[in-house]
Amino acid sequence: MSASSTDRMSREEKRAGISLAAVFALRMLGLFLILPVFSLYAKELPSGHDVALVGVALGAYGLTQACLQIAYGAASDRFGRKPVIVFGLLLFVAGSFVAAFAGDIYVVIAGRVLQGAGAISAAVTALAADLTREQHLTKVMAMIGSSIGMVFAVSMVGAPLLYVSIGMAGIFVLTGVLAMLAIFVVLSVVPAAPAVPRQPAWQSFVEVLSHRQLLRLNFGVFALHLMLTAMWVLLPAELVSTGGLPVAEHWKVYLPALLISFVIMVPAIVFAERFARLKLVFNAAIVILLAVQAGFGLFAGGLYSLAFWLMLFFVAFNILEATQPSLISRIAPPHAKGAALGVYNTTQALGLFLGGVFGGVLAKYSGSGAVWLGGAMLTVVWLMLGLTMSMPPLRSRQVTA
Numbered sequence: 001m002s003a004s005s006t007d008r009m010s011r012e013e014k015r016a017g018i019s020l021a022a023v024f025a026l027r028m029l030g031l032f033l034i035l036p037v038f039s040l041y042a043k044e045l046p047s048g049h050d051v052a053l054v055g056v057a058l059g060a061y062g063l064t065q066a067c068l069q070i071a072y073g074a075a076s077d078r079f080g081r082k083p084v085i086v087f088g089l090l091l092f093v094a095g096s097f098v099a100a101f102a103g104d105i106y107v108v109i110a111g112r113v114l115q116g117a118g119a120i121s122a123a124v125t126a127l128a129a130d131l132t133r134e135q136h137l138t139k140v141m142a143m144i145g146s147s148i149g150m151v152f153a154v155s156m157v158g159a160p161l162l163y164v165s166i167g168m169a170g171i172f173v174l175t176g177v178l179a180m181l182a183i184f185v186v187l188s189v190v191p192a193a194p195a196v197p198r199q200p201a202w203q204s205f206v207e208v209l210s211h212r213q214l215l216r217l218n219f220g221v222f223a224l225h226l227m228l229t230a231m232w233v234l235l236p237a238e239l240v241s242t243g244g245l246p247v248a249e250h251w252k253v254y255l256p257a258l259l260i261s262f263v264i265m266v267p268a269i270v271f272a273e274r275f276a277r278l279k280l281v282f283n284a285a286i287v288i289l290l291a292v293q294a295g296f297g298l299f300a301g302g303l304y305s306l307a308f309w310l311m312l313f314f315v316a317f318n319i320l321e322a323t324q325p326s327l328i329s330r331i332a333p334p335h336a337k338g339a340a341l342g343v344y345n346t347t348q349a350l351g352l353f354l355g356g357v358f359g360g361v362l363a364k365y366s367g368s369g370a371v372w373l374g375g376a377m378l379t380v381v382w383l384m385l386g387l388t389m390s391m392p393p394l395r396s397r398q399v400t401a
Contacts, residue, residue: 009136012191016131017140019189020124021147023085026182027092027120028148030175031061032155033162041168046104057109059353064116066349073122073342077335081127081193082186085120089183092118096176100169111172118179121348122341129329129337130193135273137329142269142322146262153258156251208340213331213392216385217324218344220286222351223382224320227289227375229355231296231313234368235306243303253307261314268319279391282323286386288316290379297372330392 009017035058042054076084092115099111125144132140162171208214239245239253272281295309325344332340362370 009139013132013136013140015189016128016191017143019185019191020128020131020140021143022185023124023182023190024121024144025147025151026178026185027089029151029155030096030171030178031115032152033159033171033175034058034168036156036159037163037168037171040163042105042108045102045108047106053105053109057105057112060109060112061116062349062353064113065119065121066346066353068117068119069122069345069349070339070342072119073126073345074339076123076126077337077339081123081130082190084123085127085186086183088118088120088123089179089186090118091115092120093176093179093183096172096179100172100176115175119345119349121345125325125329125345126337126341127190127193128325129341131191134330137326139269139273141326142265142318144325145318145321146265148321150258153251153255156254160248207333207336208343211331211340213390214328214340214343216389217328217331218347219385220320220382221324221344222347223378224289224317224324225348225351226355226358227293227378228317229352230359230362230371230375233355233359233363234296234371235310238300238306238368239303242301243306245303253303253310257307257311257314260311261318264315265318265322268315269322272323278323278327279386279389281319282327282391283383283386285316285319285323286379286383288312289320290376290383292316293372293376293379297369297376327392 038054038058042057043049047053072084072088095111095114095117097111098114099108102108102111125141128140128144129137159171162174166174236250239250243253245253268281268285272278292309292313295312296306300306300309325341328340328344329337358374359371362374
């Protein structure tokens with residue numbers, strides 16, 4: 001491959017990035033569609049008025065994801081990426097249909113647990129790393145991250161309309177159908193994965209947990225998603241109370257904030273890759289995140305202020321969502337890449353789960369300011385780790401066009 005061609009993504013890399021982003025999007029769209037309407041649906045079920053059980057039903061998915069990501073990542077190192085991804089999607093389909101035909105909240109919880117058991121994120125991101133040269137890996141991760149952000153925006157708009165037209169059971173069925181479509185994409189569209197060195201999963205696991213650079217990134221994704229979930233404990237109510245925006249119109253804030261953040265994020269990623277300034281962009285995003293915590297806690301007071309800080313949050317979030325999996329893939333030994341991404345996705349899921357718990361507890365007993373203060377303190381620790389982090393050099397590898 002000529003030197004000039006290494007500056008451009010090959011057709012196979014573009015195909016891998018687009019198709020794997022589609023797999024993530026098809027799976028996440030169904031999950032996001034549930035969030036804005038599930039608490040309304042739960043009231044129609046026996047025991048559905050128990051807020052604790054509703055919370056368990058929503059959080060059960062993340063909890064089982066956290067428990068199984070490492071196993072799936074290591075299994076993909078051992079048995080191959082695609083078989084593990086398809087197996088996980090089949091479990092996700094089964095859980096969707098269990099939840100669709102549930103007669104009470106407990107069966108819905110069982111379905112959500114089964115959905116979460118299809119913990120394929122580590123295997124999918126490992127496959128993306130297998131199919132992409134390192135100088136283009138952050139771009140592929142940005143494709144995946146952007147697709148998730150876009151389906152989140154679509155779900156915020158579409159969920160209430162779908163709930164009215166097909167009901168919660170219909171949304172769960174749609175979730176299962178979308179996952180089946182994702183299986184088709186994996187088997188028919190995603191390029192074949194190259195062979196990678198294998199070694200016993202336990203050895204990979206121990207190696208990953210003792211790797212200081214990987215541990216820094218694991219802390220980062222934990223902190224990022226803890227702050228994400230804690231923010232959503234507070235923000236919807238703030239948009240209603242201080243922003244004066246009815247719940248049905250919150251998408252008018254979410255959608256522009258996401259779109260503007262993508263416009264800012266893309267040049268930042270291109271700059272980081274083209275001029276080898278990934279560490280600068282990475283830490284700048286953490287600084288933005290720190291400013292957001294301070295902004296929400298001290299300066300947010302009205303619709304436009306809330307929208308501004310939310311937009312900045314999405315800028316930082318999208319940059320970090322794209323760069324961190326890329327760094328994990330570059331730093332991890334080739335034979336332990338799936339295990340490393342498994343640990344990474346486990347800490348991500350734990351952050352999502354614990355962010356809701358701690359965000360709610362702090363807001364209840366100490367007020368919203370304590371939530372933003374806690375997020376700021378966590379961000380300061382993360383920034384210290386980021387500033388002392390060693391960025392890996394690019395190691396180009398051949399990919400046929």
